[in-house]
Amino acid sequence: MKFLSLIVKNCLRNRRRSFLTIASLAISLCLLGVMAALYYALFISNVPPKAQARRIVTRHKVSIVFQMPLYYREKIRQVPGVEEVMVWQWYGGVYKDSRDQRNFFARLGVEADKLFKVYQDYVLPEDQKQAFINDPAGCVVNKVLADRHGFKVGDKILIKGDIFPFDLDVTVRGIYTSTDFDDETLWFNFKYFENALRNSSRLAAGTFTMLAKSEADVPHICREVDAMFANSPTPTKTESEYTFGLSFLSFLGNIKVILMVICGAVTFTVLLIAANTMAMSVRERVKEVGVLKTLGFEKRTILWLILGESAVISMVGGLLGVLIAQGLCILIRQGPMIVQQTKTLSIGPPVFAALVGLSALIGVAAAVVPAWNASRSNIIDALRFTD
Amino acid sequence: MSDVVIKTRNLTKEYIRDEFHVVALKDAEIEVHRGDFVALMGPSGSGKSTLLHLVAAMDRPTSGEIEVLGSKLNGLNDGAIARWRNRHVGFVFQSFNLIPVLTALENVELPLKLTHLKKGERMQHAATALKLVGLGDRLGHFPRQLSGGQEQRVAIARAIVTDPDILLCDEPTGNLDAKSAQEVLSLLAKLNKEHGKTVVLVTHDPHAAHYASKVRYIDKGELLPDGTKPEGWN
Numbered sequence: 001m002k003f004l005s006l007i008v009k010n011c012l013r014n015r016r017r018s019f020l021t022i023a024s025l026a027i028s029l030c031l032l033g034v035m036a037a038l039y040y041a042l043f044i045s046n047v048p049p050k051a052q053a054r055r056i057v058t059r060h061k062v063s064i065v066f067q068m069p070l071y072y073r074e075k076i077r078q079v080p081g082v083e084e085v086m087v088w089q090w091y092g093g094v095y096k097d098s099r100d101q102r103n104f105f106a107r108l109g110v111e112a113d114k115l116f117k118v119y120q121d122y123v124l125p126e127d128q129k130q131a132f133i134n135d136p137a138g139c140v141v142n143k144v145l146a147d148r149h150g151f152k153v154g155d156k157i158l159i160k161g162d163i164f165p166f167d168l169d170v171t172v173r174g175i176y177t178s179t180d181f182d183d184e185t186l187w188f189n190f191k192y193f194e195n196a197l198r199n200s201s202r203l204a205a206g207t208f209t210m211l212a213k214s215e216a217d218v219p220h221i222c223r224e225v226d227a228m229f230a231n232s233p234t235p236t237k238t239e240s241e242y243t244f245g246l247s248f249l250s251f252l253g254n255i256k257v258i259l260m261v262i263c264g265a266v267t268f269t270v271l272l273i274a275a276n277t278m279a280m281s282v283r284e285r286v287k288e289v290g291v292l293k294t295l296g297f298e299k300r301t302i303l304w305l306i307l308g309e310s311a312v313i314s315m316v317g318g319l320l321g322v323l324i325a326q327g328l329c330i331l332i333r334q335g336p337m338i339v340q341q342t343k344t345l346s347i348g349p350p351v352f353a354a355l356v357g358l359s360a361l362i363g364v365a366a367a368v369v370p371a372w373n374a375s376r377s378n379i380i381d382a383l384r385f386t387d
Numbered sequence: 388m389s390d391v392v393i394k395t396r397n398l399t400k401e402y403i404r405d406e407f408h409v410v411a412l413k414d415a416e417i418e419v420h421r422g423d424f425v426a427l428m429g430p431s432g433s434g435k436s437t438l439l440h441l442v443a444a445m446d447r448p449t450s451g452e453i454e455v456l457g458s459k460l461n462g463l464n465d466g467a468i469a470r471w472r473n474r475h476v477g478f479v480f481q482s483f484n485l486i487p488v489l490t491a492l493e494n495v496e497l498p499l500k501l502t503h504l505k506k507g508e509r510m511q512h513a514a515t516a517l518k519l520v521g522l523g524d525r526l527g528h529f530p531r532q533l534s535g536g537q538e539q540r541v542a543i544a545r546a547i548v549t550d551p552d553i554l555l556c557d558e559p560t561g562n563l564d565a566k567s568a569q570e571v572l573s574l575l576a577k578l579n580k581e582h583g584k585t586v587v588l589v590t591h592d593p594h595a596a597h598y599a600s601k602v603r604y605i606d607k608g609e610l611l612p613d614g615t616k617p618e619g620w621n
Contacts, residue, residue, distance in 0.1 A: 005493075009493075292497075295472075296472045
């Protein structure tokens with residue numbers, strides 16, 4: 001600790017260079033921070049909200065774009081451990097102007113009488129629930145979505161059909177919140193589909209969502225449902241709703257690899273920046289190293305002084321970057337939902353610790369070579385050194 | 388402990404610079420006694436500083452023996468030499484070599500950071516050393532805010548703050564004007580006479596040598612016998 005003041009003073013020796021190094025580290029660590037938070041949220045934390053933990057989704061084994069016969073619902077209901085099962089169908093469509101990202105939100109047809117049994121975390125007044133269930137052209141919307149677009153109970157919403165050959169003209173019957181997670185979804189009554197597609201082969205189920213009696217039932221329900229339809233013309237893939245949500249990411253490619261490549265590239269670039277700075281900084285002070293050795297400083301003390309200086313600069317940059325990254329996470333949370341994990345994106349304690357640790361490691365790694373050379377330098381050569 | 392603080396036998400230092408073989412010091416034998424003020428004189432490149440560096444264990448001899456304060460330096464490893472130097476030797480450079488980002492007080496405190504003293508004690512010792520060299524009113528000044536003479540006095544304070552037995556000075560007046568040089572030499576003489584420090588001064592300034600109790604000459608790497616001067620040297 002008695003050398004800390006010396007380390008800090010050396011960090012402030014060339015303020016402009018230190019500031020620029022810290023700034024470049026902060027920007028890089030900020031990018032790394034957001035990527036790491038995303039990676040952690042998507043692939044490591046993997047803990048679904050409480051109510052969601054009991055929900056299971058069954059879809060066509062090949063792709064979600066293929067539908068399944070509606071009678072599967074009754075077969076699935078027979079599987080032990082299934083408390084409730086409901087049909088929902090992706091509608092798609094265009095709301096106002098599709099070029100505006102804010103107009104993109106999930107529009108799903110659902111069996112209205114079952115929605116609140118399966119989604120027990122939804123909160124809305126009982127009269128609004130009943131109004132939705134009783135209105136074949138009714139819908140409920142999440143409050144975050146309603147606030148964004150100014151939807152109120154009784155409003156008409158018109159969505160132009162693109163996947164299906166009819167437009168959606170629904171009335172807002174309720175606005176719900178969630179005790180777990182605001183999904184920014186518009187749910188409309190599945191009867192709308194039934195009426196619009198009467199006698200059409202397209203009247204089918206996009207997915208089935210089940211509520212298991214307990215979390216422990218989820219794995220065996222998934223296995224049994226898929227086994228039941230394994231040899232049918234329409235095989236299924238059943239997984240937890242949380243995992244199902246993550247599968248949408250695969251449309252973007254191998255996100256895991258993309259994130260890791262970006263993180264690796266950023267880390268390597270930051271390492272080069274820091275190494276360049278430390279090499280310059282140490283080179284300017286070769287003579288001083290000779291003086292310190294003359295005063296009795298040992299090799300290892302010199303080594304730690306330089307490594308410490310680099311680590312301090314790197315950690316200051318890292319901390320600053322993490323703070324900026326946290327700000328960016330807040331911004332991302334307020335933007336349109338891509339996957340549900342982005343709505344809770346944050347630099348949590350594990351990511352924070354990893355980033356600060358990484359920045360310290362970058363600092364130490366960047367200075368290893370110059371620090372080692374300086375600590376091993378001959379006193380006389382160091383004192384005679386002229387740049 | 389013997390009265391002899393520095394004793395060398397057949398001390399030789401050779402360098403290889405590119406394809407050239409340079410003999411910087413050849414078979415040097417010298418004895419310095421406790422309380423001596425010895426001036427090492429000679430022309431540039433004669434080997435004065437090399438001898439001083441070997442005595443301070445800043446460099447290793449090619450051959451020969453060197454014993455300082457009873458310690459045979461040849462046998463010590465780098466860490467032991469660094470600790471020994473911190474405890475027993477104060478070194479004053481020609482170009483002061485203060486750390487620019489530290490104040491005078493912090494510069495003088497620097498060697499004490501390697502001791503077990505607490506911060507308060509270190510600061511107190513450093514302030515005392517600075518008062519001793521007449522800079523008690525410049526504790527918070529940075530090197531750039533001091534004159535050359537003042538900088539050298541800070542460097543001397545840094546050299547004596549650990550209360551070393553030997554002060555080794557490598558042309559300490561080389562970068563100073565006449566008045567400042569005289570002040571620095573007077574200070575070294577005072578430290579020798581009043582505080583009993585053994586001083587070895589490398590210089591090619593005959594005026595500086597007047598402050599010494601003994602003068603030895605070096606020429607072309609050879610330490611001349613006591614009382615002998617190089618040819619053409621007045």
